[in-house]
Amino acid sequence: MPAQIRRVNNLIFRKINAFSRANGLEQGTPMHGWIVEYLYSHQSEPVFQRDIERDFSITRSTVTNILQLMERKGYIERQSVPQDARLKMLVLTAKGLEFHEKTMLSLHQTDEFVAGLLTEEENTELLRLLNKLKNGLNDSQI
Template sequence: MKEENIGAELRALNISLLRYLAKHKVRTNKEKPDCPDETRGLQVWVIDYLINHQDEDVFQRDLEKEFVMRRPTATNFVKKMEQAGLIRREPVSYDARLKKIILTDKAFELQAGMMAKKKEFETLLRGDLSEEEINQFIATIQKIKHNLQEH
């Protein structure tokens, strides 16, 4: 029996996801004008995260941790979201070095379209998987992430 290579399978899955998103980006944005080009991919998940954490001060380091990004990647990502008018950064009174990330009115106006897009993608990913398969997949992914964090 051939032993499966987890790393290769994860890489292939990632490539498939990226190809699907690239292929359907233009069509999706034309079909959903309330979800323009600047709100795609990870930005949708970040906006959702910020909406769910409105009662907290959220900083770039929080996004780095939540979305497993290195600091330079997060810096560029936050700058792009700011340039797109989706977020703004404001200093906090208790630490002059920190700037909290706040959603703009534009991001809130786009929320419904973005969440519909996110739900549609999640439905596609779940396809014909049972709840048990989904739960096991999520548990396995979490264990793999934990294994990688330990080293």
């Protein structure tokens, strides 16, 4: 089953990339889009690398690489926090806000396309089962 989940994941990423190209986005990754959306929706509070690690269930080294690339592309910048200079808050730039707008359109189009492949009941059941798997995997101690 994990192999089938991976195949579907790859196909969804391809669909996101196709919509992104059609919407005039430069080549990026869906993860960049999701992180930009996360930063956009949490603008009223400080967001740090550890928040991305936790909320996306990805390792520190992976997040470091992703954020460094996003900085080089000009989507985000790291700003020092007055109370602790070691902490760097992640902030969207103007280019990041523009990227957010186009990315959200591409993700919305992909969501509509994928949801349209299933009935409403099937979509509800799929989300229920995916959440069950996610929660079980998060709770596993192995």
